Amino acid sequence: ENIFDRSRMAPKTPIKSEPVDLSKQKCCTPERNPITPVKLVDKPQSDPWTPTANLKMLVSAASPDMRDREKKKELFRPIENSQQSDTPDLLQYDVVDDSTVDEFEKQRPSRKQKSLGLLCQKFLARYPSYPLSTEKTTISLDEVASILGVERRRIYDIVNVLESLHLVSRVAKNQYCWHGQHNLSQTLKTLQEAGELQYGELMTFFQPKEQDLEYKFGERKKEAIPNSQDRPLLDFSEPDCTSASANSRKDKSLRIMSQKFVMLFLVSKTKIVTLDIAAKILIEETQDTVDHSKFKTKVRRLYDIANVLTSLGLIKKVHVTEERGRKPAFKWIGPVEFPGKTGNLDGPRGHSPTSDPLPGTQRGACAPYQTCATGKQRFTRHASFNGARPCEGTRRKVSSEPSSPHQKRQDEYCSKMINLAAVCRQKIKEDTRNKACATQTILNSAKNPSITSPFSLLPLPGDSDFCVNPLPQAVFPVVQTDVPSLSLPNGISSQAPHLSTPAASKTENGKPTLLPNLPLLCFPSSSLFMLCGGLQENNLKETLPTTADMRNWSAGQATVPPAACQKRSSHKCASPSAPVDDDEPAAKKQSMEQSDVPLSLVGPKKPFESPKAESAPGRGCTSAEHLEVFHLDLASPAAPEAADEESTKLLDSQGQEKLSQKKGPDEPSPGKEHISKENANQPFLPQYLYVQPTAGLSSFNFLFSANQAPGAISLAASQLPSLSVPCVVVPSAVLASFPLVCSSTITSPLSSVPDGSFSAAASMNFSMSGLASTTPVFIGTTAVVTPKVSSTPLVDPQQPAHPPLHLSPGLARSCSAVKLDSPVCMGHPVTLLKMQQPSSAPLTPKSIRPAHHEAFFKTPGSLGDPVAWKKNEGNQTRNASSVQRRLEISSTSPD
């Protein structure tokens, strides 16, 4: 009785009764229940009173630990309805006991007991991590829901996340098939690849340094670039692809979000991702306006996802401290390596190895699982069910799809781009806010960017950007950039033979100086670039179906981030390798510290403190904006030609805004909004316009389209659902680093393909290939920047653990280095080149040497640099080469 009383007292809110049983159970509830009345009535009762509840309470009181345990235990069983159990309230005790120990569990209010994470654990406990392949376990949502005593809605939350990782697949209505973690590695691998494409660069950049720096800076890290794209990635796995849902748009948001979220971790060097960063990255929209609420919502969802991932043992919560304070973040504790590579995977759980090395394989593998369709097939999936997603997906799109779809994709693309931009923008804003003025600052300071902005990435670059900005007109400046280092992971640059190395500290080339020579194109850092490539998806796809898709996406997205990354790199690059495993253990402990500290994250936001830092933010902003713009353009690729022209104009005028506006029209709102917002909100950003890039992009796009048109490409072409557009957006910073951007389509399938195979490669390919191949377009601008490179060695990367890193470093350097105090040149007119031609010649505009180009494309093998870098290997890198490439490019650009 005492208990009872207490319990009553306790009361907290009476909890809503549990859905199921409780309520009933107790009728008892005293009428009193005063506490929260809540629905007493009906459900009433809260169980609070339930004996168990009391017990629980007691327990809790006793110790938190206990409580936790209880929770865990909690698994209570559900009761199916209440009834039964209930009847006897009293009995319950017994019952409870019987069933579970804890039983009280439910009752108690504790919210924790009802947490999604716990629920997920219970859910997972029901199925073997590694079920025999033969057995397929089907899961009935209703059944599970009742068993676990929760509403079906909650099960969806869990299943959606699990589905994103392919632990389960939807078979039919209300029916899911349990696959277990057999394919987890593959899935993760795929996501990693996709992530690299999308976010990779960014992350890389960031990350690299991150560790060390990260903590300190706290910033962001990764993701800086968000891209939008996500979908694709997801898609691969998902169903969407095809028609199926493809459309369904929305849906899958949770799944997509989950995948993206995971990607961020996989791409992140530090393996730590802060919620806010992730949220920003994932926010689609751009809108600022919405921002806040949207942001909140996004965060909520991320918590949902995080809870599930935590239950899976893939991540754990940590805190990162930034300047402002600590931010919640999550650290990846799952397998880092994947089958293909290693087998290690395991992580916490030890996942297994994957079996398959690759997707393709996987696919096959999948077969067993149900859904997986075959790899190849593209799809069918939908046909069947919605859900069935083939295993990884793969493929998506294969060949052509209906146009409409394409459009959709395109639209999506656009929207994604926009989103990205938005995201960036937001970030920037935030940063800005903090710093405010970053822009100016930036400009002014451009020089110092010490910090970086969050996403931004582009720290230095930022400066550069700023510099650039200053030049408004300038379209792409060419830069010399120091950057070189970057290399981009993408490869882009790499190629250039010359290179100069930037000053970067690194050794890379050694040449420190920047610039020197190279006329790269730089985009203003700020601006983002997009590269477009032709896609050849098919080829790629074949090769890597998924990848291909990814690429596409990535293309769009990808690059940008890098810039950011670079910055980071500049910071430091400390940890080259991944710390992953090791870290964990210690990390944990340390983690607190570290975690707190570092992570990266977003530092920018808070930049207040350091004035200098501010600049960085600015940059970020800029870039973001740019991105947006670009996106827009991309989005509306409408007329290529027109675009070009426009771009040109823009360039001239610099009208970034214009662009945006224009775009706006073309594109729907987003663009405009962004723009406007930007303007409004952030003054600075808008200003830049990176139109150039945009322009460039546009052109590219066009080019592509046009050229490719024939087939493929252009939007339609692709099957890529995602977009075909292969554009990469690069943050300006990035751009800076790179001299150019190119887009191109990739026409050459082959060449690209090979390279492409790797995701990284893919990325590279995009850019590179694109350039080379087809499109020759190039955008270059004049250079502008000349950074000075400072040679700060900030970063140094050291080794990049990953190839990408390299870039980053480079970038970083550049960024850092760059600050362009003097921007050198600014405004050059931009040049865009378009090339059409499919012909063999790439076209680079001028200068670009075709040969080189080719190299680029192909590079992977040959060059290796670019391509390889990422995936293939990791390291690789040749900075020099990349640099060179850049150089070349740049040089070209000048031309």
Next chain:
DNA sequence: CGATCCCGCCACATT
């Protein structure tokens, strides 16, 4: 008070 995130309304998709 900020971080979490449960809960369930409600819109959209599928039957």
Next chain:
DNA sequence: AATGTGGCGGGATCG
């Protein structure tokens, strides 16, 4: 229209 799905955000809890 019914039912399945799942976006979304209010507001309760936790720390």
